[in-house]
Amino acid sequence: MKVTRNKNFIYLVLACLVAAACTQKPEALPKFMVTNDLNMDRSFETVEIKLKDIKSEGETLDTSKNYTIIDAETKKEQVSQLSDTDGDGTPDVLLFQPEIKANSTKTYEVVLKEGQSHKDTIPSCYSRFVPERTDDYAWENNRVAFRTYGPVAQKMIEENVPGGTLSSGIDAWLKRVDYPIINRWYKKELETEGTYHEDTGEGLDNFHVGSSRGVGGIAVKVDTTYSFSKNFTKWKTLETGPIRTSFWLDYAPWQAGDKTISERKYISLDYGSNLSKFVIEVTGTDEVSVGLTSHEKDGEISTQVNQGWVSYWEPHGDSEIGTGIVAAEGTMTAYDNYITNKTDQSNLFVQLGVADGRVTYYAGFGWKKSGQFTTKESWNAYLKDFAQKINNPLKVSKL
Known part of the structure; x- marks a missing residue:
């Protein structure tokens, strides 16, 4: 009986650890504010978020993961694209096109999405x-x-x-x-x-x-x-x-x-x-x-x-x-x-x-x-x- 109680105790501890791990919040990624200083609504303009700004200094960003952008208020996912702007073969920015009213700001979040991005056979661009x-x-x-x-x-x-x-x-x-x-x-x-x-x-x-x-x-x-x-x-x-x-x-x-x-x-x-x-x-x-x-x-x-x-x-x-x-x-x-x-x-x-x-x-x-x-x-x-x-x-x- 003593052995059984010890086994049950171990199982209980393991179950608690698993439950705690499952309820842990995913790693927090940064938010970004986009500002429109003009007296006109803006759309179809590409902005760049530097990938080095997504992680803390000294950390390595895993570009094999599916980083994307959501509207911080509506939580709506934005169309985005990883881009290599310096030609070294590695993506260095995340592109997206916000819609922002005249003389206003909007906040967006970088999130890590499960799985890889779907790639159309022939993309729009x-x-x-x-x-x-x-x-x-x-x-x-x-x-x-x-x-x-x-x-x-x-x-x-x-x-x-x-x-x-x-x-x-x-x-x-x-x-x-x-x-x-x-x-x-x-x-x-x-x-x-x-x-x-x-x-x-x-x-x-x-x-x-x-x-x-x-x-x-x-x-x-x-x-x-x-x-x-x-x-x-x-x-x-x-x-x-x-x-x-x-x-x-x-x-x-x-x-x-x-x-x-x-x-x-x-x-x-x-x-x-x-x-x-x-x-x-x-x-x-x-x-x-x-x-x-x-x-x-x-x-x-x-x-x-x-x-x-x-x-x-x-x-x-x-x-x-x-x-x-x-x-x-x-x-x-x-x-x-x-x-x-x-x-x-x-x-x-x-x-x-x-x-x-x-x-x-x-x-x-x-x-x-x-x-x-x-x-x-x-x-x-x-x-x-x-x-x-x-x-x-x-x-x-x-x-």
């Missing part, structure tokens, strides 16, 4: 190299899509092989659905009798780029001449996801007068944005020109260089389209509506100063037929608000 269509690189989100061209397409032109493209301009793919279309359109073009040059309900590719700057390609002006690179030579996809896709493109050194220019583009596109972000690493010049193609030269130009934006609104097929460039206050110094009889060389340029070997700007478009922007005024209002927001970003502070 998506990009990839496209070897099956020569060697394009294409990217998209829920509102817009773009592409540009690689070295095989350039070689085909240089060797007089049909089907090549010689351009470092940025092409606009005019989608009017919120789901991914890149893979669908390439398959339609290459594997069926259909073509992405015709709109069957999702949009189409009828935006001519040629050797123009398209929507945000760069040039360097020497005297009165604009010079620019050929096709990209190397590429790397950095991330795709529900919030952001990003990648880089390298270009062979090129000449602008007696200047030798080197160029690498870091490009990203966030959910809900009509504008891609371009960070250009450049040497050989202290000023870069960013262009919007003028096509038939019948568009309407709007410029607010002091606010950091320019717009080109033009007839386009059976609809209209607005293109635009936005940059941080003080970085855009001038604009030039460059008109010439040379094919594809007429562009609306803005001049941006190079600082510490970099130029940063945003460029994109709004197609009237998509229903996103139906007038020049609505497109210009979007660019104006976008400029205000990048100059007054949402502030994140750890509580």
Whole structure:
């Protein structure tokens, strides 16, 4: 009987320990306050929470776990994405897009969710190299899509092989659905009798780029001449996801007068944005020109260089389209509506100063037929608000 009592006592102690462990609260993770200082409601703007701020100093964050964000008041989970912003192969920030009223703050919590995040086959923000269509690189989100061209397409032109493209301009793919279309359109073009040059309900590719700057390609002006690179030579996809896709493109050194220019583009596109972000690493010049193609030269130009934006609104097929460039206050110094009889060389340029070997700007478009922007005024209002927001970003502070 004595032995039985001892066994029962041990079982009771173990049961109490297990019960205590099960009722322990999970490890407390920090809260963050997001502040909107502008007199406008904010949404579809990506903020970053540094992963090093989630743990105490000296502790290691387990990035294999599913960290996510919830609204501290409603407890509603926010769409989020781990991102490697410094290119070392390890995530360093957690991205999400809060909705915050004008002149207000909201509090969010970081939580550890059971299991791994579900990953869609094709996320909302998506990009990839496209070897099956020569060697394009294409990217998209829920509102817009773009592409540009690689070295095989350039070689085909240089060797007089049909089907090549010689351009470092940025092409606009005019989608009017919120789901991914890149893979669908390439398959339609290459594997069926259909073509992405015709709109069957999702949009189409009828935006001519040629050797123009398209929507945000760069040039360097020497005297009165604009010079620019050929096709990209190397590429790397950095991330795709529900919030952001990003990648880089390298270009062979090129000449602008007696200047030798080197160029690498870091490009990203966030959910809900009509504008891609371009960070250009450049040497050989202290000023870069960013262009919007003028096509038939019948568009309407709007410029607010002091606010950091320019717009080109033009007839386009059976609809209209607005293109635009936005940059941080003080970085855009001038604009030039460059008109010439040379094919594809007429562009609306803005001049941006190079600082510490970099130029940063945003460029994109709004197609009237998509229903996103139906007038020049609505497109210009979007660019104006976008400029205000990048100059007054949402502030994140750890509580």
